Amino acid sequence: MVKPVSGMPRRSALAAGAGGVVAALVPSGLLADTELTFFRIATGGTAGTFYPVGALVATVISGPPGGPDCEEDGGSCVPGLLATALSSEGAVENIGSVVSGEVESGFSQSDVVYWAYTGTGIFAGSAPRRQLRLIGSLYPEVIHIVVRRDAGIAAIPDLAGKRISLDVEGSGTLVAARIILDAYGLSDVDLDVRYIKHGPAVSMMRAGDLDGLFVIAGYPANSVFDLVEEGIADLLPIPAEHALGLLVDHPFFSLSVVPEGSYPGLSHVTTLAIGVQWIVTHAATEDLVYRITRALWHSNNSEQLASGHPAARQMKLSNALLGAAVPLHPGAAAYYIEAGLDLSDVPVADPSPAQ
Secondary structure (H helix, E strand, O other): OEEOOOOOOOOHHHHHHHHHHHHHHOOHHHHHHOOEEEEEEEOOOOOOOHHHHHHHHHHHHEEOOOOOOOOOOOOOOEEOEEEEEEOOOOHHHHHHHHHHOOOOEEEEEHHHHHHHHHOOHHHOOOOOOOOEEEEEEEEEEEEEEEEEOOOOOOOHHHHOOOEEEOOOOOOHHHHHHHHHHHHOOOOHHHOEEEOOOHHHHHHHHHHOOOOEEEEEEOOOOHHHHHHHHOOOEEEOOOOHHHHHHHHHHOOOEEEEEEOOOOOOOOOOEEEEEEEEEEEEEOOOOHHHHHHHHHHHOOHHHHHHHHHHOHHHHHOOHHHOOOOOOOOEOHHHHHHHHHOOOOOOOOOOOOOOOOO
């Protein structure tokens, strides 16, 4: 039988569509005798990184009827699970979709997850989403501070008085940029700040109408690569001593380096990373989340993930807790303890999370 998902959410038609595909591909006898569990993963736009990585993850964890024996090799998939990646508006929308029960899980960024959980940052003034739980951090997106080579900007303090885009109001990039600037005693009023989406900001830099921009992305980011390759832009480092200071009050950050060769002619650049995280709520069953977490990090799946998308090459069990500033789901925690990871720095969940 097909195990129902709670409620009748806006995206129920997509789940029904997934069921139709299954019915077409799986022999009717197996479909009738097998308990199926649909598990939706809200990701991002199809042209971004969240969606293709989500599709890869959905593929490796799914254990459809008639497929390989998931338990034969120690849990490389979840028996009866049919996971589906859904396109969405991205990190912020996914928080709402997961909390409301429209989807079973979603991808977001460690800073957005933290702000939602605590009711701070871009979620200031709203009730904390204390029901959020973490499956794990998947891969890092690093903070790129991109500046024109002819703008006379050699370090972050030099941004003062320059035409800098911090992204648009309400974006996670804007909040992160302000945190970094504040560490150097700078605010919006000290810069000639522009609030521009990434695409138009890149075009303005190319035209000479902007001196710099902040962007959070996996490396190499195509738009940044092009600006560097064309001789227009460089990357500013966030020196390690400043980055470490930021981690104390902003635990969703982690230290990172853009390796030498990621961008043409640039050596390694020290910076901060924000993890792309996979979230559920406390309502997800412990056994299911344990099995999903085990399948996600199973050694048999690492090659398929790494070959499927450049960002997925950075998915490593050793990094699964980077930027973990909200509680783990108990099922995920059980797997990480079993795998020997140190959970001592991960927050502990409230006994009775708000609904």
